[in-house]
Amino acid sequence: MKRKITYAIVILAGLQLFGGCKKYLEISPQERILLDNYYKTPAEAKAALVAIYDRFGFQTGGLYDKVAIMCAASDDQIAGGGGPSDINDLQVVNNFTLNATTGPQGYLWNKGYAGIFRANVFLSKIGDINMDATTKASYIAEAKTLRAIFYFDLVRFFKNIPLLTSAVDPKEIYNVVQAPPAEVYALIEKDLTEAIPGLPNTVVARTDGGRITKGAAQAMLGKVYLWQGKNAQAAEQLAIVNGATPGQPNAVYGYRLLPNFGDLFKVANKFNSESILEIVHANSSNGGWGDAGASEGNLLNIIVGPRGYKPGPGAPDYYSGYSFLLFTKEFFDFIHFDPRNKATVANLDSLEKNGIATYEKGYQNTGYFLEKTIGRVADKAPTGQTELNFPQNSYEIRLADTYLLEAEALLNNNAAVGAGSRAYQLLNAVRARVGLNPVAVTLDNIIRERRLELAGEGHRFLDLVRWGKAATVLAYKGFKSGKNEIFPIPQAELANTKLEQNKEYGGTK
Structure with missing residues (x-):
């Protein structure tokens, strides 16, 4: 789905809540269509819906996205790059030295609230459009789901956030206050239901x-319920997604695990049977360095590639990149003898030692790169700025993820987990896909399986927080218990407003 639209209107301008974001409102009056004159036709409704999706897939001009942030924060990966301040927002997440003025929290906040703003305006206006009733109902449902996704990220990242269900009058933007997290979760559940x-x-x-x-x-x-510890409700929703017989196709939705794990990460396999929700990327937008974040290409593809890569005969066709998000030696040792290793880790040290390829050693180099996401020469854009326009999609949710989440919810809810049980089938269907024998359903085994299966896809940090294990596992990176489970509210959002900083970062909230 094309995420960028070709004309500018007030409601699609990325309007943010507070003064720290006003620099994004530089729009020529000749290019805008006033809000009162918009939302008149089905075509305008669809364009506005696309604009909400645009924020769902938004990447920052600083060359990172939500997945990169979560990977840098995890124990499996380190920031890397060209030096200790290269893409500094990832560096300070990697070593947990972020504060209200330094870090990626501004991107996360702005992405979420711009999406919520667009969804709120859309939902307030679409009712007046004369269009097919079924299409309108679907558009409304999509907008509510996207709003729920934005809020789910925001409440997990920041905990104490404003809860907005309608467009804010400009006269009131400095009077907005935060809502209790329980109220945010209630809206998320309501929107999705x-x-x-x-x-x-x-x-x-x-x-x-x-x-x-x-x-x-x-x-x-299901994920929202699980995060809150509502395990029975989580299992119920996830079971609908996962189907009646784990390991077999879902008879209603058609979801099934791909037979070959490595095929998940081939560009040609977009929207495959395991995909539940993807962030769409393309190589045809001609995105350039003037606004790298506006490109439709997947920026992860370039930042995780090895620097100065020079392949020899028979070497992989990696596109030379910037050496970010390297796997740690500990993670490499953990996955080394698992069947998913080759599709997950690009072992540049091995290629070099065997005379197959060479590369430049970047900051914190381990030699272990993110194979799942490295850009390939075969996939480079035919025109435009090659490094900014790789077309690999990113998974927001895929079936192996939901299999493991349901198994976890069932275990937490004291359901049967012995051989032959649904939880047992779910966990071991993921293992069977890569040729591994069954194991017992325990939290340790689910934790191990999620780490092996989903490495480099942005899940690990939030998993550790949900399990209450982040303080122990991430202590070597400087993680502080009772603080780094969430991000500081950006200082720009606090200035001249009624918002309060989280107490974890010196505030009162």
């Missing part, structure tokens, strides 16, 4: 790949 009936079971990948489906909303609701 209301959205699910209006969503399609499937979409045509060629024309609508990347759009929200019923299964995507149910998977998200």
